[in-house]
Amino acid sequence: MAELTINGRRRLTGELSVQGAKNSALPLLAATFCVPAKCLLQNVPALSDVSATLAILRHLGCTARRNGETVAVDATSPVRYTIPESLMRELRSSIFLLGPLLARFGRAEIFAPGGCDIGARPIDLHLAAMERMGAVIRKADDKITMRVPHGLHGAEINLRFPSVGATENILMAAACARGTTHLHGAAREPEIVDLAEFLNRCGAKIRGAGESLVVIEGVRRLHGCSYRVMPDRIIAGSCLSAAAVTGGEILLRGVDHAHLAPILPAFRRMGCRITAVNDALHLRAPRRLTPFSTLVTAPYPGFPTDSQAAFLAMACTASGVSRIEETIFESRFRQAREFSKMGAHIVLRGRRAEIYGVPRLHGARVEAMDLRGGAALAVAALCAEGQTTITRAELIARGWEDITGTLRRIGAQTNG
Numbered sequence: 001m002a003e004l005t006i007n008g009r010r011r012l013t014g015e016l017s018v019q020g021a022k023n024s025a026l027p028l029l030a031a032t033f034c035v036p037a038k039c040l041l042q043n044v045p046a047l048s049d050v051s052a053t054l055a056i057l058r059h060l061g062c063t064a065r066r067n068g069e070t071v072a073v074d075a076t077s078p079v080r081y082t083i084p085e086s087l088m089r090e091l092r093s094s095i096f097l098l099g100p101l102l103a104r105f106g107r108a109e110i111f112a113p114g115g116c117d118i119g120a121r122p123i124d125l126h127l128a129a130m131e132r133m134g135a136v137i138r139k140a141d142d143k144i145t146m147r148v149p150h151g152l153h154g155a156e157i158n159l160r161f162p163s164v165g166a167t168e169n170i171l172m173a174a175a176c177a178r179g180t181t182h183l184h185g186a187a188r189e190p191e192i193v194d195l196a197e198f199l200n201r202c203g204a205k206i207r208g209a210g211e212s213l214v215v216i217e218g219v220r221r222l223h224g225c226s227y228r229v230m231p232d233r234i235i236a237g238s239c240l241s242a243a244a245v246t247g248g249e250i251l252l253r254g255v256d257h258a259h260l261a262p263i264l265p266a267f268r269r270m271g272c273r274i275t276a277v278n279d280a281l282h283l284r285a286p287r288r289l290t291p292f293s294t295l296v297t298a299p300y301p302g303f304p305t306d307s308q309a310a311f312l313a314m315a316c317t318a319s320g321v322s323r324i325e326e327t328i329f330e331s332r333f334r335q336a337r338e339f340s341k342m343g344a345h346i347v348l349r350g351r352r353a354e355i356y357g358v359p360r361l362h363g364a365r366v367e368a369m370d371l372r373g374g375a376a377l378a379v380a381a382l383c384a385e386g387q388t389t390i391t392r393a394e395l396i397a398r399g400w401e402d403i404t405g406t407l408r409r410i411g412a413q414t415n416g
Helices: 022-034 048-059 092-105 124-132 164-175 190-201 233-245 264-269 305-315 332-341 371-382 393-398 403-409
Strands: 003-007 013-017 038-042 063-067 070-074 107-111 136-140 143-147 156-158 180-184 205-207 213-217 226-228 249-253 273-277 280-284 294-296 321-325 345-349 352-356 365-367 387-391 413-415
Touching (some): 003 371, 003 403, 022 048, 022 070, 022 092, 022 164, 022 233, 048 070, 048 092, 048 393, 092 107, 092 164, 124 136, 124 143, 124 164, 164 180, 164 190, 164 205, 164 213, 190 205, 190 226, 233 249, 233 280, 233 305, 233 371, 264 273, 305 321, 305 332, 332 345, 332 371, 371 387, 371 393, 371 403, 387 393, 403 413
Parallel strands (some): 013 249, 038 226, 294 321, 365 387
Antiparallel strands (some): 038 070, 063 070, 136 143, 180 213, 205 213, 273 280, 321 352
16 A cells, blocks of 8 residues: 545544554564464454564464464474564564564574664663573674573563563563563553463463563463454544544444543543443544643553654644643654645644644645554544545554555545
């Protein structure tokens, strides 16, 4: 999907079910490499990043097959501990294989990972944690070679920042390490809990996932299991935004209300009425949104950085001034110039954005800079006058399964 075309100014209404979470499916797939048996993962979204992860697992010698939304991975007899640069560059989440490789082989040869360009995302926290657990590291340009001469062992690890990726790598490496690992300053995102529950289902002993202190007692061997990937809270927010920006109404099924708690107050501040029933959310938006005042991104349970672009898109036509402060990634506002092509009035001040709502946007030819920014452009296009064409739309497909079909099901006119 090189381009996505949207004809705007249509009120979106209807019912949608939320896909499986990209940010959970990728570390879960990596975690299957820790298990010398067959694992079944259900509710796995059909994304380009998932396909790239499966390609890496196959390169390492695993059997990995998809049947609908179920993926079967058999890592009984892997044959390689190296991941070539071409595969590493496909996605940021390739770094998740570091811990599993050390757990299975005691060795790993990888390259700096790829992914969306949203600012510096160093992997030093991952490497420092592996060193604490017994790894010896050698770096030459972008190549990283690691070995564990005496096997992985438990350790006291203190993260100076609650990195989601580093937390996940540590959980996977420590699950089969010798002894007990105490991880202080761990990330608390729901995806961390999902990974820990999967590993525990496979026989791991992890306590405290979702809190700042996580304790991992290493076990000798994991066994296979079947596991269902959690719903995607970021895509859920994007679907709600798509309805809200058009003054629409949507029933969103298959959500976890607790996961969406950080963003629902902002929808309400913008004038949306939200009702939660069982595993569903009903949103009804006003004809024109009101400003949300100020949003500040923060690690979970704070407002998610992955959701701020969608709220910026909604603020573009709100009846007043909204402000966003981005504290996680320095390049999250690169998309602002593309919104400006559609008539948005956005003033950037470093990591702060001031969005002055205009009565309406107009269609334009714009470029997706990253996954979340591209999805936000689609949200803005839904309320814009005329036709909007989003180039590099393949970036959106890294995280949003069949965005064209999803939006059509609630009344959008799209091609892509």
